[in-house]
Amino acid sequence: MFEKLRGALETAITKTTTKELNEKNLTDAVWELQMVLIQNDVAVEVAEHICELTKEKVLGTRAGRLENISRVFKSAIHQSILEVLTPEHPLDLIDFASEKKEKGEATTILFVGVNGTGKTTTLAKLAHIFKNNGFSVVIAAGDTFRAGSIEQLEKHAERLEIRVIKQDYGSDAAAIAYDAIAHAKARRIDIVLIDSAGRMQSNKNLLEEMKKIVRVAEPDLKIFVGDALAGNDALSQAKEFHKTIGIDGAILTKVDADPSGGAALSVTYVTGRPVIYVGVGQNYEDLKRFDPDWFAERLIAEN
Secondary structure (H helix, E strand, C coil): CCHHHHHHHHHHHHHHCCCCCCHHHHHHHHHHHHHHHHHCCCCHHHHHHHHHHHHHHHHCCCCCCHHHHHHHHHHHHHHHHHHHHCCCCCCCHHHHHHHHHHCCCCEEEEEECCCCCCHHHHHHHHHHHHHHCCCCEEEECCCCCCCCHHHHHHHHHHHHCCEEECCCCCCCHHHHHHHHHHHHHHHCCCEEEECCCCCCCCCHHHHHHHHHHHHHHCCCEEEEEEEHHHCHHHHHHHHHHHHHHCCCEEEEECHHHCCCCHHHHHHHHHHCCCEEEEECCCCCCCEEECCHHHHHHHHCCCC
């Protein structure tokens, strides 16, 4: 994964650090870096910020020999990427749910995103993680629009031995979410995971319905599920969902097939919310906690 961006960064570093870095050479090197980032699905504003950070760090470091320049430049990019990936509001779902459980309260999580990102499967993977960490789980089948969505969710729930709260297709998704929360309270279930219909970020009617779900269910967390392969479109989706309901974090799917990695950088920086998990396969175990160090090391190894 991230082979395209990693290779492009290596080429840019080699190309721009073959002579001593003075102010002009550094400006050229940073411009080359910015172009590489933008060409690999990093949003322009994010690429500009990474380049500004990199330039500041390089200017603040003295490289005594020519052979050290590449290492200095790499280190500066690595540190800049880590800064961008460090969110304003970090989030650990297991810790969050554990604190709620200690108070005798359920944790309610709403999943949102556009069609085709793997939202329902991601919800099932997260249910698997919660179960493995000792939590009881119930699922609300809030996608009452897409044909087969309820059956898909029921198959996952059957495998995971989790109950699904559902109604007929076309039913009010907010009412289903409310019923699932009431069910959890009555039976002291720890986690309520609310599926929702995929909706384009430009569809105002569906966005209004999503806002209604939030008003009625009052979820503790709202998680945006985006497709890493969508690149800058994933960023525009995340921005609009964040603007509409205020997301608390993001999960990126299909990261194992992503040659660039630009979506992770962009979503975190623009929303100020963390990428908390990444999907790296189809199995329930293939949802991995996102680690900024892991990500940065795959793009830029300092040594």
